[in-house]
Amino acid sequence: MNPEHFDHIFERFYRIHNTASQHYAGIGLGLYVARAIIDRHGGHIWLENNQGTGCTFHVILPIVPPPDQPSEAAPRSDAVLE
Structure with missing residues (x-):
């Protein structure tokens, strides 16, 4: 892929012409x-x-607990706080 496409590759409906197949x-x-x-x-x-x-495409996603599991940082609703 030519560097000229890098700034546009994630735009909606952006396509790169395949010169080998002409489409x-x-x-x-x-x-x-x-x-x-x-x-x-x-x-x-x-x-x-x-x-x-x-x-190479890289993806970073934040790690969060699943919605049905309590977070370590947040107290559970059934936990006894002293």
Whole structure:
């Protein structure tokens, strides 16, 4: 992928022309949707260019306890506080 695409790759409906097959693949929503979901969870997604071998996508998401399990930091509603 050319570096000119890096600033746009997560935009809605952004597609890169495949010069080998002379067409555009997909509809340009995959990375846009991925970023929207990750952003809403308080995370971050970015790409790293591996020159000549493609790109690596990185995702960081915050760790939170599942809603049905109490957090270590918050006292449980049935806990006795002294």
